[in-house]
Each structure stands twice: as structure tokens, then as C-alpha cells.
Amino acid sequence: MNHRYTSPKISLGSILKWQVSKLFHKQKVIPSSLPIVPQNNLPKGEYLLWLGHASLWLRLGITTVAIDPLLGNIPLHSRYSPLPIPKENLYADVILITHAHYDHYDKPSVLFLLEQNPKTIIVAPNGFWRYLKGKIARERCFEMQWWESVMIGDLFITFTPSLHWSNRIHLDMNKALWGGYVIQNGSHTVYHAGDSAYGEHFKEIRERFEIDEAFLPIGAYRPETIMKHNHTNPPEALQAAEDLGAKTLIPIHYGTFKLSDESVDEPIEWFEDLIRTQTYPFETKIVRVGEIYRFNTTSTLKST
Numbered sequence: 001m002n003h004r005y006t007s008p009k010i011s012l013g014s015i016l017k018w019q020v021s022k023l024f025h026k027q028k029v030i031p032s033s034l035p036i037v038p039q040n041n042l043p044k045g046e047y048l049l050w051l052g053h054a055s056l057w058l059r060l061g062i063t064t065v066a067i068d069p070l071l072g073n074i075p076l077h078s079r080y081s082p083l084p085i086p087k088e089n090l091y092a093d094v095i096l097i098t099h100a101h102y103d104h105y106d107k108p109s110v111l112f113l114l115e116q117n118p119k120t121i122i123v124a125p126n127g128f129w130r131y132l133k134g135k136i137a138r139e140r141c142f143e144m145q146w147w148e149s150v151m152i153g154d155l156f157i158t159f160t161p162s163l164h165w166s167n168r169i170h171l172d173m174n175k176a177l178w179g180g181y182v183i184q185n186g187s188h189t190v191y192h193a194g195d196s197a198y199g200e201h202f203k204e205i206r207e208r209f210e211i212d213e214a215f216l217p218i219g220a221y222r223p224e225t226i227m228k229h230n231h232t233n234p235p236e237a238l239q240a241a242e243d244l245g246a247k248t249l250i251p252i253h254y255g256t257f258k259l260s261d262e263s264v265d266e267p268i269e270w271f272e273d274l275i276r277t278q279t280y281p282f283e284t285k286i287v288r289v290g291e292i293y294r295f296n297t298t299s300t301l302k303s304t
Helices: 012-024 107-116 201-208 234-244 266-277
Strands: 047-052 055-060 063-067 094-096 121-125 141-144 149-152 155-160 180-184 189-192 213-217 248-252
Touching (some): 055 189, 121 149, 141 149, 155 201, 213 234, 234 248, 234 266
Parallel strands (some): 063 094, 094 121, 121 141, 189 213, 213 248
Antiparallel strands (some): 047 055, 055 063, 149 155, 155 180, 180 189
């Protein structure tokens, strides 16, 4: 699958050169200093709960949604920030999966949540059924094309494009789509970007939606020659929020796994420096892992 929303292919030579250089320039492992806010249970009412990396739990109206749930470690990478809530106390009516990469589709976490609630519905990119066969009834897995929408409970969910790619192993390269989600009810509109490089799709989303909170990735950006095609760094995320016309930007995708060359805490330190020294046409809110964020309720539903 090749499309204008597909990240440019990085040569094998560039990747091997990067990996070899890491062998000769091993970085000292510095633990994350980011605070964790422990919780015993999911909160009442409408909320957002960040579990680290790209994993969000939110409740709008009567529906509880998990986005890219990741409740433990992933292959070759251990968590720097622990899960802030016992996984046994997690529950979701709907699971949204942005793409197939291991740090976004964590199969053990999804299967655990399906055991917790056998009636859970999964919304995933088109082509994703290949990863879920035999694990969930076909009619409870909605595969979405870019810009396609589905109504689940009281929520209107739209799958939006991102500038990225998707695979689990080399043989399934881009056999399933990738993207983000806009989640709406009658009073609120939330956007989760998934993984994305900076691109024109943020302006395209603005043409269709009025975004209240935009949850945008700010980590995994070094070395720039490789990562700029796949992820946004802090200044790019801030520009993306402006392109989106978002009312509030909340940064995610940092502080939990070390997937690239910057230190675990560098993305949020850079982000904090930018918002301290520059002015932006939107609010910013840094939500700590485990912190409960309460939504404002002043927006109106708009989609085309």
C-alpha cells in the first residue's frame, strides 16, 4: 500500500548504520524523573486518564474508551513509567487501535481487556482483522478506512489519516492502515493522533472537525534523519495543534519507553521550554501518567 499518507521508506543501510553506531556509543541509562499519579480504580464521570506512551482511557457520556492500551512491557523494551492503575481494575466498552506497531497494538493487553469485558467492541484500521482472527467475533471488530465513521453507544468515532506506516513483521508491511481518531458526542470533540510525522493531514482534519483536546505525540524523534519521517518532535506537535485549530494540546508518547536516541525525559523538557518562552493560539496542558483530566464541555458537534 502506497499513499500520500505513507511515510517515506528508510533505506536498510541507514537503519543498520544507526544501530551499529549505537553499539559504539552506548548511552548511560538514566531513569525517568517524571512523577506518577497512582489510581486504584477508574474515576467516575467524564475524564481522561493517561497510562503512559500513547495509551489513553477516557469516558464521554456513558461510554468508556481505551485507545492503544498497553498494560506492560513490549518486545525488547521495558517500561520506564509503571502502569498507574492495577490492570485488573481496567475496563473498556470500546478499544481503538491506531496501527499494528507493537507499542500501539499490544496483543496481550487487548486480549486481557477482552477477557475483562467480553462485550467490548474493537475499532481498528482497515486490514487489521488479520491480527484479531479467532480472538473476537467478526461483528464486534469494525475496520475503518480513512475518514470513515461509526456510531458506538453515544459516541461518533472517525478514523483519520496520519503520516506513518504499519506492520508487525516484514511480510505484512502496510497490509493494514494506520491513523488517529476523532471521538465526539453532542458536547465534545477529542482527537488522538496515533503515530505521525508532521504533515498536511492536520489541516485536513481541521476542515472537518472543531477539536477541543488534541492528544499529540512529542517523543521518539532522534536520529532526525530517520525519525522525522515517522514522528513529531515538540515544536512540530505545537505546529500541528495550530494547524488543527485545537483548543487544548496535551502531549503524549514520551516518558514510558526509550524507542529512540533522545533521553526519556527530553521530549517533555523541550516541550515545557517551548511553552514557557513562546506564545501559542491554544492552551497546553501537561498531564502526568495516572493524572485525571476533566473535560470542559463548551464545544459543539461538527463533522463533514
